[in-house]
Amino acid sequence: MDHPTRPAGRKTARRTTLTEVARQAGVSEITVSRVIRNSGPIAADTRARVMETVRALGYVPNRVAGTLASSGSNLVGIVLPSLANIVFPEVLRGAAGPLETMGYHPVIAVTEYDPAREEALIESLLAWRPAGLLVTGLEHTPRAEAMLRNAGIRIAELMDTDGDGIDIIVGFSNFDAGCVAARHLLARGYRRFGYVGHGSGMTIGTDLRAGKRWSGFETTLREAGHPLHDKEIVDAPSSIEAGRCGLAALLARSPKLDAVYFSNDDMALGGYFHCLARGIAIPGTLALFGHNALEVGQVAPQPLSTVRTPRLKIGEVGAMLVCGDAPSQKVDLGVDLIEGATA
Amino acid sequence: MDHPTRPAGRKTARRTTLTEVARQAGVSEITVSRVIRNSGPIAADTRARVMETVRALGYVPNRVAGTLASSGSNLVGIVLPSLANIVFPEVLRGAAGPLETMGYHPVIAVTEYDPAREEALIESLLAWRPAGLLVTGLEHTPRAEAMLRNAGIRIAELMDTDGDGIDIIVGFSNFDAGCVAARHLLARGYRRFGYVGHGSGMTIGTDLRAGKRWSGFETTLREAGHPLHDKEIVDAPSSIEAGRCGLAALLARSPKLDAVYFSNDDMALGGYFHCLARGIAIPGTLALFGHNALEVGQVAPQPLSTVRTPRLKIGEVGAMLVCGDAPSQKVDLGVDLIEGATA
DNA sequence: CTGAAAGCGCTAACAG
DNA sequence: CTGTTAGCGCTTTCAG
Numbered sequence: 075m076d077h078p079t080r081p082a083g084r085k086t087a088r089r090t091t092l093t094e095v096a097r098q099a100g101v102s103e104i105t106v107s108r109v110i111r112n113s114g115p116i117a118a119d120t121r122a123r124v125m126e127t128v129r130a131l132g133y134v135p136n137r138v139a140g141t142l143a144s145s146g147s148n149l150v151g152i153v154l155p156s157l158a159n160i161v162f163p164e165v166l167r168g169a170a171g172p173l174e175t176m177g178y179h180p181v182i183a184v185t186e187y188d189p190a191r192e193e194a195l196i197e198s199l200l201a202w203r204p205a206g207l208l209v210t211g212l213e214h215t216p217r218a219e220a221m222l223r224n225a226g227i228r229i230a231e232l233m234d235t236d237g238d239g240i241d242i243i244v245g246f247s248n249f250d251a252g253c254v255a256a257r258h259l260l261a262r263g264y265r266r267f268g269y270v271g272h273g274s275g276m277t278i279g280t281d282l283r284a285g286k287r288w289s290g291f292e293t294t295l296r297e298a299g300h301p302l303h304d305k306e307i308v309d310a311p312s313s314i315e316a317g318r319c320g321l322a323a324l325l326a327r328s329p330k331l332d333a334v335y336f337s338n339d340d341m342a343l344g345g346y347f348h349c350l351a352r353g354i355a356i357p358g359t360l361a362l363f364g365h366n367a368l369e370v371g372q373v374a375p376q377p378l379s380t381v382r383t384p385r386l387k388i389g390e391v392g393a394m395l396v397c398g399d400a401p402s403q404k405v406d407l408g409v410d411l412i413e414g415a416t417a
Numbered sequence: 418m419d420h421p422t423r424p425a426g427r428k429t430a431r432r433t434t435l436t437e438v439a440r441q442a443g444v445s446e447i448t449v450s451r452v453i454r455n456s457g458p459i460a461a462d463t464r465a466r467v468m469e470t471v472r473a474l475g476y477v478p479n480r481v482a483g484t485l486a487s488s489g490s491n492l493v494g495i496v497l498p499s500l501a502n503i504v505f506p507e508v509l510r511g512a513a514g515p516l517e518t519m520g521y522h523p524v525i526a527v528t529e530y531d532p533a534r535e536e537a538l539i540e541s542l543l544a545w546r547p548a549g550l551l552v553t554g555l556e557h558t559p560r561a562e563a564m565l566r567n568a569g570i571r572i573a574e575l576m577d578t579d580g581d582g583i584d585i586i587v588g589f590s591n592f593d594a595g596c597v598a599a600r601h602l603l604a605r606g607y608r609r610f611g612y613v614g615h616g617s618g619m620t621i622g623t624d625l626r627a628g629k630r631w632s633g634f635e636t637t638l639r640e641a642g643h644p645l646h647d648k649e650i651v652d653a654p655s656s657i658e659a660g661r662c663g664l665a666a667l668l669a670r671s672p673k674l675d676a677v678y679f680s681n682d683d684m685a686l687g688g689y690f691h692c693l694a695r696g697i698a699i700p701g702t703l704a705l706f707g708h709n710a711l712e713v714g715q716v717a718p719q720p721l722s723t724v725r726t727p728r729l730k731i732g733e734v735g736a737m738l739v740c741g742d743a744p745s746q747k748v749d750l751g752v753d754l755i756e757g758a759t760a
Numbered sequence: 761c762t763g764a765a766a767g768c769g770c771t772a773a774c775a776g
Numbered sequence: 777c778t779g780t781t782a783g784c785g786c787t788t789t790c791a792g
Binding site for chain 2: 088089132134135136137138139141142147149157158160163164166167170174179180181182183184195197198199200201202203220221224225226313314315318343344347350351369370373374375
Binding site: 434435436446447450451454456478479480481482483484485486487 | 768769770771772
């Protein structure tokens with residue numbers, strides 16, 4: 075590239091305004107405004123003339139000014155804990171479709187599972203006066219929750235139905251997902267259970283929903299009289315590699331486990347690869363169970379036993395409800411047991 | 418949930434303004450403004466008093482008004498072709514870090530590989546007068562390109578260095594990536610080559626970068642005197658499943674191939690699973706080669722032969738350059754051959 | 761069908 | 777260190 079440095083400084087350069095279009099077209103500003111927004115009655119030829127000059131001048135309306143004047147933005151905030159876990163890009167993808175269709179733009183913020191960061195990011199997003207906000211989970215700092223309640227816009231809390239919310243809740247019960255996993259393993263006759271989970275990789279913040287799954291799993295086992303035998307929490311974000319290390323560490327301590335539940339499919343896949351490499355028969359010697367039913371775990375010759383979560387749907391429904399005027403509600407999209415071949 | 422329907426209508430509800438904070442604190446608006454933005458000299462006690470009332474009133478500054486008044490927004494537009502291909506969430510993740518650090522928010526738009534949609538989305542993003550814009554690829558409609566050139570903000574085009582750009586380019590040569598793959602396979606002694614690629618799944622729009630890789634691959638083979646023998650383009654977005662079907666179809670037609678290049682790792686993984694299921698020895702009977710070096714392909718016992726692309730880095734560098742004031746430039750981050758075990 | 765006046769909530773540019 | 781005066785570019789009344 076040998077373009078000269080672009081002149082553009084920190085600030086947006088001067089661009090043609092509605093006023094100039096109006097002058098050029100020989101009409102008043104409001105007329106141009108009406109033409110652009112297709113609002114109110116406009117004579118066909120006036121419209122044509124205006125459109126013409128709009129095109130000629132390469133006019134791009136300024137939504138910042140428009141929003142300030144009309145207090146109606148087309149931005150929708152989306153707060154996600156992470157982009158490293160493919161689940162959240164999928165939620166985002168689910169939301170992006172309906173949002174675009176309805177003319178909204180997602181503005182995203184990533185908390186890295188840190189509640190304080192979430193609070194700051196929510197405030198920062200709210201400053202843009204979005205039309206609505208999608209956040210992940212039901213747990214927020216008190217101030218964050220207060221801001222959400224007072225924002226005067228629709229709020230959707232996604233991915234978790236285990237608790238109360240602010241306005242709209244769309245997700246599934248993570249606790250139940252853990253129970254489903256436990257019941258499946260118990261029904262299959264497994265008795266010596268282990269768990270491999272992930273931390274956030276930072277000292278602060280945790281994956282609360284994984285915790286709820288663990289809790290459901292552990293509770294079910296205990297009630298069945300076969301309490302969890304051992305668990306290993308890898309201090310890293312969830313990943314295939316973390317799952318591999320986690321299972322290795324767990325088995326080093328407790329070699330006689332016959333079934334291991336993982337915090338999610340990525341982790342479980344890592345465990346699976348560990349077993350392949352070590353020649354541990356699956357599910358003969360050891361059963362593995364994940365969470366999410368990611369494509370990668372399902373297309374292998376030996377598909378992972380797991381629970382399918384409606385991630386795309388959650389984004390989709392969340393987006394639609396936030397942009398609509400349905401009453402406040404909790405939408406539980408449920409999970410499906412995928413028997414697979416590893417348990 | 419049994420909250421009553423939230424009153425919030427379509428428009429943002431009335432929220433406390435800077436004016437009210439000023440009145441409450443007994444200072445002028447500009448003083449409050451200065452305190453909030455930490456700009457200019459403010460007496461310690463004045464600051465304290467203002468902060469106090471800000472907190473008491475739960476005041477959240479209105480950035481829409483702020484941006485209009487100062488023409489300096491903290492939004493950065495990001496235009497991606499897809500969220501279904503994990504590569505783009507990774508680019509986004511790469512960008513999200515630096516952006517947050519620098520106080521910017523990513524506003525995202527997904528084109529689904531449709532140039533017309535890209536044009537519309539770029540216009541829509543530009544309407545928000547973002548501080549900068551990250552787009553994917555170097556090819557745009559003429560009007561889209563004109564808008565980008567006239568936007569008066571920094572523009573970064575990501576993921577591809579094979580061509581000229583508008584301002585900043587950050588990526589790698591897809592053509593070269595194809596050449597690298599071909600040279601590796603040739604060096605290994607393979608001679609009967611096939612290719613499995615993906616379409617977009619829609620009639621309109623294509624993955625131009627995959628096309629450039631194919632082109633590099635094909636050219637290298639031809640020049641070496643071992644032209645591509647057969648190819649199969651699955652009419653679906655890239656996925657593991659599409660790769661599986663693609664290879665099945667290709668081998669049904671051309672059973673004697675000894676090496677297959679895939680449009681990316683997802684596709685290659687599908688091919689790999691097909692071979693596992695069919696008992697086709699890899700790389701003995703058939704060599705497989707992908708693109709991207711996704712984690713999932715690398716941690717398996719038989720890691721995929723592929724090329725590593727610096728996706729995170731691309732997002733990161735793109736974001737930093739767009740928000741800085743470096744000269745226009747092309748940054749080629751290159752790719753690395755990963756020998757793997759499938760070729 | 762079109763226009764004039766009055767802001768939306770904030771900040772730049774000067775004054776004091 | 778603090779305040780006053782003008783807008784930013786658009787849309788909302790309310791009149792014609």
